Amino acid sequence: MQKTNSSDSVKINSIITKFSEVRRVTENLAKPLEIEDYVIQATDDSSPAKWHLGHTSWFFDRFIIRKYMGKNTIKGKDVDFIFNSYYETLGKYLSKNMRGIMSRPLVKETYEYRNMVTNAISELLKSNTGKDPEFLKLVELGINHEQQHQELLLMDIKAASYINGGRIQYPAKKVRLRKEVHRNGFNSMAAQKKLAIPVMVSPLITRLQNIRCIWRTLSSRNFRFQMGNSWNSLRKGATVNQNFGFQKAGISFRLKTFLHHYTG
DSSP states (O other), rough: HHHHHHHHHHHHHHHHHHHHHHHHHHHHHHTOOOOOOOGOOOTTOOOOOOHHHHHHHHHIIIIIIIHHOOTTTTTTTTTTHHHHOOOGGGGGOOOGGGGOOOOOOHHHHHHHHHHHHHHHHHHHHSSSSGGOOOHHHHHHHHHHHHHHHHHHHHHHHHHHHHHHHHHOOOTTOOOOEEEOOOOOOOOOOOHHHHOETTTTTTTHHHHHHHHHHHHHTTHHHHHHEEEEEEHHHHHHTSSSSHHHHEEEEEHHHHHHHHHHHHHH
């Protein structure tokens, strides 16, 4: 019985440490930004830094805090509409391409919201609720969700910097990102403490960001529509090989500007 309790205690402490570290990393990634940079939405497929900070907190708030502490724990009637992403069953939400026009909540209010959420989750982890296996699974899910948004946040900062002529100065040599991932990710937790990769400097990170951008374009409805029209226009009078060649040329032509945009 004592061994079981000891094991549970170690697991809970590990999750508390991981949760605190992931929350801190997200805020450290945004710290180099000027206040005006927090609300920039470079493209319809990107999101402002402020939205990432709020959404990752809303996830913990909506799916954990309200379930275990009550609906009125976190104040803010608009957070469900503004910080929800695509959870249609939870009510109406702000369209993704409109996230950059919202000046409220303020950046400082978003950070206050983050602090409230972080403190509430930490309190739950240290209480008897922290012993609930279902609760711990939800917290780990929230941690993984925030790690995903750390990658998206960096990509969106890079896109915002590009449309501003590279004038968003991001001190990559000073700000470092510890890769907070599980065993199936890039590094183990033990490796993180020994290895810190400069943000947006590592060629690997840059390549991964560019691949993500390219995939978004290839899978977009507008791109597929254009390629479908190109295919249909030549289908009757061209061979399969000609069609393939035209499609390949079309992809190269349409991605030329896009690749220049994201790879510089």
